[in-house]
Amino acid sequence: MDYVHLRRQAASLRKGLFDQGYLDEQFYQLEDLQDDASPNFVEEVVTLFFRDSARLMANIDQALDKCVKDFNKLDVYMQQLKGSCTSIGASRMKTECTAFRECCRDENIEGCMRSFQKIKREHSVLRQKLESYFQLLRQAGPVECATRPNK
Amino acid sequence: MASSQVVKVLIVDDDVVTRRIYRTMLLRFGFEITEAGDGKSAVNQFLTGNEYDLILMDNDMPGMNGVEATRTLRGMGILAKIIAITADDANSRGAFLDAGADEFLLKPVNFTMLTVILKAFNFLN
Numbered sequence: 101m102d103y104v105h106l107r108r109q110a111a112s113l114r115k116g117l118f119d120q121g122y123l124d125e126q127f128y129q130l131e132d133l134q135d136d137a138s139p140n141f142v143e144e145v146v147t148l149f150f151r152d153s154a155r156l157m158a159n160i161d162q163a164l165d166k167c168v169k170d171f172n173k174l175d176v177y178m179q180q181l182k183g184s185c186t187s188i189g190a191s192r193m194k195t196e197c198t199a200f201r202e203c204c205r206d207e208n209i210e211g212c213m214r215s216f217q218k219i220k221r222e223h224s225v226l227r228q229k230l231e232s233y234f235q236l237l238r239q240a241g242p243v244e245c246a247t248r249p250n251k
Numbered sequence: 252m253a254s255s256q257v258v259k260v261l262i263v264d265d266d267v268v269t270r271r272i273y274r275t276m277l278l279r280f281g282f283e284i285t286e287a288g289d290g291k292s293a294v295n296q297f298l299t300g301n302e303y304d305l306i307l308m309d310n311d312m313p314g315m316n317g318v319e320a321t322r323t324l325r326g327m328g329i330l331a332k333i334i335a336i337t338a339d340d341a342n343s344r345g346a347f348l349d350a351g352a353d354e355f356l357l358k359p360v361n362f363t364m365l366t367v368i369l370k371a372f373n374f375l376n
Contacts, residue, residue, distance in 0.1 A: 126359045129359070129361075129362055130272065132362070133272070133275050133276055133279075133362075135279075137278075137279070138275055141275055144271075145268060145271055145272060145275075148267060148268050148271055149268045152266075152267050152268055176313070179311055179338075180265060180266060182338070183265075183266045183269060183311075183338055183358065184266050184268045184269070186338060186358055186359050187266065187268045187269045187272055187358070187359060188268060189359070
């Protein structure tokens with residue numbers, strides 16, 4: 101198996117995630133925390149993020165389905181999701197979470213619905229890309245520390 | 252400090268991902284970590300006789316928020332260092348410091364800044 105090629109693919113995928121705005125600098129901090137004591141830390145945290153964010157999004161879906169919309173509750177859920185996005189550097193999702201919260205403040209339910217659809221799309225795309233990235237890393241085997249893309 | 256030599260930290264945040272990140276960082280320093288998911292749980296930790304040297308306190312949590320929890324803990328005579336960590340803008344800074352927090356950081360936490368604060372608190376050699 102061409103491990104060099106796999107590592108190059110993983111590096112390219114990772115660079116794309118930053119260049120296209122899916123991830124921000126916070127993700128570098130997660131990578132900095134990965135070491136011999138926590139060799140899979142980044143993947144573990146990302147996995148935890150997608151599990152927990154799916155739960156939060158299910159709560160938001162339920163709240164949006166109700167006939168009487170509780171904008172305060174929606175805002176609380178979205179604040180939690182936004183916090184989670186901030187922690188792992190999920191930049192595009194974080195931006196959409198902010199937009200959703202603005203719609204909550206305006207009690208604009210259609211805006212909330214549109215924004216939430218965008219959040220779901222961003223969530224799905226980010227999940228696919230990160231899953232592919234970690235799969236490539238696993239196939240490539242232990243790698244030296246990734247270098248940060250030039251800013 | 253709490254009676255043992257190890258620095259005992261209470262991480263208070265309703266986000267499981269954030270708690271996991273702080274835990275990993277602080278374990279690197281050899282700290283002993285406990286987590287709480289909201290302000291009331293944090294207060295209960297002390298009411299049940301636990302001692303901590305340091306608290307990382309989020310603000311927006313269900314039930315009791317971080318400012319209220321900080322005020323309550325100081326009212327109980329708890330002297331642990333409290334670092335308020337929040338995504339709020341600077342408005343919550345004043346509220347936290349008035350409530351008795353020792354330091355304030357905006358999310359996402361810059362780990363270098365957190366390390367500087369831990370050193371200033373003499374938690375790191």
